[in-house]
Amino acid sequence: MGPKRRHRPYRTLSHTADLKLRIWGATLKELFENAGAALMATITDRRGLRAKETEEITVDAPDREALLVAWLNHLLYLYDVKGFLGRDFTVLDLSSEKLRARIRGEVFDPGRHVSKTAVKAATYHQLEIRQTQDGWQATVILDL
Amino acid sequence: MTEQIKLRQIDEYRWEIPQEGKMRTRGLIFASKEMLPKIREDRSLEQVANVATLPGIEGPSMAMPDIHWGYGFPIGGVAAFNLEEGVVSPGGVGYDINCGVRLLRTNLERAEIEKKIEELVDTLFNNIPTGVGSRRKDLKLTVPTLREVLLYGAKWAVKNGYGSEEDLAHIEAGGCIEGADPDTVSQFAMDRGRDQLGTLGSGNHFTEVGFVEEIFDEKLAEALGLFKGQVTVIIHTGSRGLGHQVCDDYIKVMLKASEKYGIWLPDRQLCCAPIQSPEGKQYLAAMAAAANFAFANRQMITHWVRESFEQVFKMGPRRLGLELVYDVAHNIAKIEKHVINGKEKTVCVHRKGATRAFPPGHPETPPAYKETGQPVLIPGDMGRYSFVLVGTQRAMEETFGSTCHGAGRELSRHAALKVAKGRNIVKELAAKGIIVRGAGRATVDEEISEAYKDVESVVNVTHGAGISTKVAKLRPMGVIKG
Numbered sequence A: 001m002g003p004k005r006r007h008r009p010y011r012t013l014s015h016t017a018d019l020k021l022r023i024w025g026a027t028l029k030e031l032f033e034n035a036g037a038a039l040m041a042t043i044t045d046r047r048g049l050r051a052k053e054t055e056e057i058t059v060d061a062p063d064r065e066a067l068l069v070a071w072l073n074h075l076l077y078l079y080d081v082k083g084f085l086g087r088d089f090t091v092l093d094l095s096s097e098k099l100r101a102r103i104r105g106e107v108f109d110p111g112r113h114v115s116k117t118a119v120k121a122a123t124y125h126q127l128e129i130r131q132t133q134d135g136w137q138a139t140v141i142l143d144l
Numbered sequence B: 001m002t003e004q005i006k007l008r009q010i011d012e013y014r015w016e017i018p019q020e021g022k023m024r025t026r027g028l029i030f031a032s033k034e035m036l037p038k039i040r041e042d043r044s045l046e047q048v049a050n051v052a053t054l055p056g057i058e059g060p061s062m063a064m065p066d067i068h069w070g071y072g073f074p075i076g077g078v079a080a081f082n083l084e085e086g087v088v089s090p091g092g093v094g095y096d097i098n099c100g101v102r103l104l105r106t107n108l109e110r111a112e113i114e115k116k117i118e119e120l121v122d123t124l125f126n127n128i129p130t131g132v133g134s135r136r137k138d139l140k141l142t143v144p145t146l147r148e149v150l151l152y153g154a155k156w157a158v159k160n161g162y163g164s165e166e167d168l169a170h171i172e173a174g175g176c177i178e179g180a181d182p183d184t185v186s187q188f189a190m191d192r193g194r195d196q197l198g199t200l201g202s203g204n205h206f207t208e209v210g211f212v213e214e215i216f217d218e219k220l221a222e223a224l225g226l227f228k229g230q231v232t233v234i235i236h237t238g239s240r241g242l243g244h245q246v247c248d249d250y251i252k253v254m255l256k257a258s259e260k261y262g263i264w265l266p267d268r269q270l271c272c273a274p275i276q277s278p279e280g281k282q283y284l285a286a287m288a289a290a291a292n293f294a295f296a297n298r299q300m301i302t303h304w305v306r307e308s309f310e311q312v313f314k315m316g317p318r319r320l321g322l323e324l325v326y327d328v329a330h331n332i333a334k335i336e337k338h339v340i341n342g343k344e345k346t347v348c349v350h351r352k353g354a355t356r357a358f359p360p361g362h363p364e365t366p367p368a369y370k371e372t373g374q375p376v377l378i379p380g381d382m383g384r385y386s387f388v389l390v391g392t393q394r395a396m397e398e399t400f401g402s403t404c405h406g407a408g409r410e411l412s413r414h415a416a417l418k419v420a421k422g423r424n425i426v427k428e429l430a431a432k433g434i435i436v437r438g439a440g441r442a443t444v445d446e447e448i449s450e451a452y453k454d455v456e457s458v459v460n461v462t463h464g465a466g467i468s469t470k471v472a473k474l475r476p477m478g479v480i481k482g
Helices: A028-043 A064-082 B033-041 B044-051 B110-127 B143-152 B154-159 B187-194 B218-224 B240-260 B278-313 B393-398 B413-420 B425-431 B441-446 B455-465
Strands: A010-013 A019-025 A053-060 A084-094 A098-107 A128-132 A135-143 B014-017 B027-030 B057-068 B075-082 B100-109 B206-215 B230-237 B323-329 B331-340 B343-352 B375-378 B386-391 B435-438 B468-481
Touching: A010 A028, A019 A028, A028 A064, A028 A084, A028 A098, A028 A135, A053 A064, A053 A084, A064 A084, A064 A098, A064 A128, A064 A135, A064 B187, A064 B240, B014 B044, B027 B044, B027 B455, B033 B044, B033 B057, B033 B455, B044 B057, B044 B075, B057 B331, B057 B455, B100 B110, B100 B278, B100 B375, B110 B206, B110 B230, B110 B278, B110 B435, B110 B468, B143 B154, B143 B187, B143 B278, B154 B278, B187 B240, B187 B278, B206 B218, B218 B386, B218 B468, B230 B278, B230 B468, B240 B278, B278 B323, B278 B331, B323 B375, B331 B393, B375 B455, B386 B455, B413 B441, B425 B435, B425 B441, B435 B441, B455 B468
Parallel strands: B027 B057, B435 B468
Antiparallel strands: A010 A019, A019 A135, A053 A098, A084 A098, A128 A135, B014 B027, B057 B075, B075 B343, B100 B230, B100 B323, B206 B230, B206 B468, B331 B343, B375 B386, B386 B468
16 A cells, blocks of 8 residues: 555635635545635635634534535634634534534734635535545635 | 537627527527637536526526626526516525625816825725725614614615715615515624625725726716716725625525425526515515615715815815716616516516616616616726716616626636736836725735736627617726725
8 A cells, every 4th residue: 555645735726706625634524624724724824823712613504515615604704703713723523414613713913914815705616525535525616 | 528508699799598408598698709718618608508497587598798607697697587486596696795886976187186196095095994804993883773774775874974865866776775674684694794884895896096088978978977087986895794694694595495495406506496485585685685785885985985085185075076976786686677578577687797777768767867878887907997888778678777797807816816926016007007005915916907807898798789888988096905
């Protein structure tokens, strides 16, 4: 058996008007954690984020794919309402209908943080989560 | 890739997707021959055909020349549904409900303001909350107040000191869509809206000071109060996080509703419900609420634009003459009366990245424009130009009184950032005489001209097809972006 393939936790794929993310995780929990990180990387430069505050959230949805969208949209909600941006994501419980996560991060500070791309929502367009040889892969398009 | 969608040419600007398979009607694309290869590159034509499968569709499933790939409905899509059997779909409106644009005229000439353009841009930037986390210190919104905003839109704004009654006659739907119900808007959406009323937002939203470079029709321009060299202001923004949340909330509702009502969907993002169903009515009520939020937003920003001009030029409102020419929505669903096959019918018209373009004499066309037709504003990218047009009878007959909305992107944000790398975009634009202030560097780079199609070619198709008439071309002088 050869060496395990190293995967980038997330990357962007080509899409004209919006942003298409390809996310990877060794486990489903890791997939969802990396999805959170991918969203944050779109909005700001993650290197500037400090783990000052903690948010614990619960999200539910009718199926796993919808749960991914709901998770990302909840992160956008936190950003809009509190200015909160996550640095470290830990998924505590995950089923195909419910997610509970702890996020450590801080509130956006225009003096310190870089504003990158504004995201309106995570969408169901081309939404997919599938198992691969060595983990899980997801595709999600963000409406910018 | 998927099999090629058949296109049959009707004339220079019209192309038909023949009705086939599960389509209930044909598709109708407004485009020039030159545009077609690009249009075929993404799957937007397939999306036009998919919309044609929805129940209760009246007339063809249409797309304007700025067509590109969206969720379910293409951007640039127009589709109308009868009230008896027809459906309403949040994907046919978009996430940014009532993203729209308004044009202000002035009594000023370009030469009068050139020397002070930097100061004006800075003042606008300070007075209009732009970018993440910026807010006006003098605005504190309570939930009861937010409910009033959702119910009354621009009327609420005028009542609270933002602008005047005259403005309302120059806004689509009088700046207030009837039937808005704050109870259909979720707490999440209210939370997002509370902090974002009176903010510009980022991405492709902006406030732009420019001038009239060219007049195409003297008579129409005069009726709209436009003259060559005149200073103008364009405001482009929508319903912010509140609208996005309403869309997301109702997509979830509609996914369930589509199943409940047995509506076959070629694409999940076309999720919908019968207009007469509880879900359909609730979405329309929530959409109206979000739309009113956006109308109020643009009205407030207009007030701060007027204040900024007064501060910088030390002139009073009468001398400045910052009057609203018109305000249009380009992501919306409207209940309208149209003549279909000789009979008047009430339909729900979805315009997603498309603008209403009502003709002369229409009851909803303001008295000032009874002879000209409703003004239509088509913003281009920040480096080039924008256009003013008017609606026509032909549009009323063919496109449910609709036309294009803008240029549409050509390059992804990623590609745009690559093209912009190593360049100082702000400096390049300044060298062209355009002062740009953006809250974030990336937003400016992502919005470079190269990233956008040429809006002139889009506008020329609508003019050539007779669904709107060109009045004037505007050029930017100063832009603020989030």
